[in-house]
Amino acid sequence: MNKTEAKISGSYKDPSGYVFIEDGQVFRRINECYLDTYFLVKDSGLFKDLIGKRLLIEHEEVSENKGDDPNIIIKPRMIDFISYPYEWSFSQLKDAALATLKIQRIAISYGFTLKDAHGFNIQFDDGVPVLIDTLSFDRWEHTPWVAYRQFCESFLVPLALMRYRSPYLNNLLTRFLNGVPLEMGSGMLPLRARLSIPLLMHVHLHAGRKATDGKDAYASMKLNTGRKFSEEAMLGLCMSLEKAIQNLRPPKVDSIWDDYYQSSCIYSNAAFEQKRQFIDSILQGLLPSIIWDLGCNTGEFSLIAAGNCDLVVAIDSDHACVERLYQQCKRDKITNILPLQMDLVNPSPALGWNLQERLSLLERGECDLALALALIHHLCISANIPMEYVARFLGRVSRHLIIEFVPKEDPQVQLLLTSREDIFTDYNREAFESAFSKYFRILQAEQLADSSRTIYYMGRL
């Protein structure tokens, strides 16, 4: 390894190469042991085909294998924001699964196979799932799919659990980074899931096929070396997995949030328009690149912000809201909004070996502008988080902030207080401004029409 290269800590499993960061740019070093395969894949036209179909991240070769350094380095195009499968809604995980199967089918037609099939190799780029691990391909020698089990545990089991049990069960992937074990998934699914033949085949019966001893392993090796796995069988396997995934429809869960703006009368038309204009004027002056819309609901304001920036990371704890926003972006071909399901009270932590394989939300960079609209009362009153803690968190993640203060007399706050004792004596506008002034300079403030709410624009100190 070159002395100046900072190898990223999550890139240690594959001997074919590793990812490193230099001068803020991402590079992938291809080790000598993988060079032959790399050139075979490249010369076959597979990279070009997958990149053309927007299934693989583009890359350029930045060094040749010559002299004393036999390795080569490629520079993949940078992804604006790294997200993880446990933050995706049902349809995002489903689309990532279908993209993985499509890549496998195309790779087979070129004589290659995917050696990994987990969700962490997929990222959302311009609204579509793409493979980011360029070194995931091996020559296919008519063997069974080595990543079959990994695919089932990383995609099929979590999707089935989200569909049949709870849309929040993708969170199991924080505990099981290599995928939810088949046996566990099979046990958790209801009986009616067994009525689906593809699920019965790839989850329940597959779960029963667990090796016990050397005899089974020996049998597998014997089969592996002695018999060929035909192309029809491989494509049939992919077709059957596609069917299993496509049969799973988004879960229907009642949510009070997914038609919050439409069904409730929180804002008058004048207040909503005033809020929109306030945000629009700031965006046009600031020209931010990346915006985080925290507590985005169904993304009313993410959609407005998307017109004036490179990417909006739209975060909400409610799955139905995130799912709806993703579906809307797909339908309307809005490519610069990345909806993510995450509870800000308990955001994604650092995970994996040495807590450095998967990054926490805070480690994934700060944004140019954060939107925290109608969020503060949920954090301070519903979750008991002190105002100053909220200000410190927002000061850590964002250079600029648009935040709405919702006072105690607001009907929505009154609603929150009907079911609990009012212990929030310091929850008022003066305390809010005082707490946020420790981390931000208040640049603009406006009282919303027909409302007791105030909207602020702040810049970090």
Add this chain to the structure above:
Amino acid sequence: MIIIKTKFGDRRRLMLLAVGPFLLMSQASAYIDPGTASVVWQFILAVLLGAAFTVRLYWTRIKDAFRKKSDKSEK
């Protein structure tokens, strides 16, 4: 597949197909890569899924051929 010839021949064969995979189930061990079991399972599925794929492929070709014929006759 083993064929048991009895007066209930066909029915017995069907039952064998239905319960066969359950008979092959086994328990977990931390020292054996679970992927090896998936390899065996894929070989078991291969016959079924390969046949399904081939049938679908030919069915699509037949449909396409008829579609082309009807397009030509319409012209």
